[in-house]
Amino acid sequence: MFxxxxxxxxxxxxRLAIPSNLRKSLGKKAVLTRGIDSCxxxxxxxxxxxxxxxxxxxxxxxxxxxxxxxxILSGAVDVSLDKLGRILIPDYLNEYAGLKKNxxxxxxSNKIEIWDEEKxxxxxxxxxxxxxxxxxxxxxxxx
Numbered sequence: 368m369f370x371x372x373x374x375x376x377x378x379x380x381x382r383l384a385i386p387s388n389l390r391k392s393l394g395k396k397a398v399l400t401r402g403i404d405s406c407x408x409x410x411x412x413x414x415x416x417x418x419x420x421x422x423x424x425x426x427x428x429x430x431x432x433x434x435x436x437x438x439i440l441s442g443a444v445d446v447s448l449d450k451l452g453r454i455l456i457p458d459y460l461n462e463y464a465g466l467k468k469n470x471x472x473x474x475x476s477n478k479i480e481i482w483d484e485e486k487x488x489x490x491x492x493x494x495x496x497x498x499x500x501x502x503x504x505x506x507x508x509x510x
Contacts, residue, residue, distance in 0.1 A: 368392060369474030376468050381461060383455040383481065385409070389474055390452045392470065399460060401442035402480055404490065407456070407464045409446070409479040456481075 372479060373386045385393060398415040402408035410418065422439060425432035442463065446454040456466065471487035473480040482490070494501075 368476055368478070369479050371474045373472040373474075375470055375472055377456065377461075377466060377470055378453075381456045381458070382449075383456055383470065383472075384451060384453045385448060385479070387475055389472070389479055390448065391484070393479070396445065396447050399437055399444050399446045399454065399456070399481075400440075401460065405464055405486060406473075407466075407481040409454070409481060411417055411477075414477045415443075417459075423435055428503070439448060 369389050369392060371386070371388070373389075375384055375386070377383050385401070390438060393409070393411055396412055398410045400408055400410070401416050419440070423459045425436055427433055427436075440461065442460060444457055444460070448454055467484065467485075469484035471482045471484050473482065473487070
């Protein structure tokens with residue numbers, strides 16, 4: 368399980384070191400793709416395979432489903448962690464997420480999100496202000 372918030376940097380070769388306690392659950396290989404809210408998502412291979420099956424099952428007759436599947440699957444890339452636990456972030460994903468040198472690595476149960484640090488701070492502050500209202504709306508889901 369992935370939990371926590373970590374500050375890291377991307378080096379000049381576009382490599383990002385994954386926090387050591389997240390690496391244990393990630394394994395040596397993973398899949399990196401576009402996420403929602405202009406971040407990247409890093410999936411363990413098993414989780415990615417499960418998500419891919421769900422995406423494949425979406426109806427291609429629905430424009431929203433087609434667009435979502437296209438962006439998530441076309442953005443996906445297999446990544447391997449090197450001996451130092453780093454992954455290489457391709458230019459097109461770096462550009463999509465607007466990553467600069469400082470990033471936030473966020474553990475979210477079955478996946479890891481990678482955010483530009485400033486974007487994460489802004490998103491986090493905005494969401495923290497709304498958490499009470501969110502909790503009320505999520506009550507109907509049993510949370």
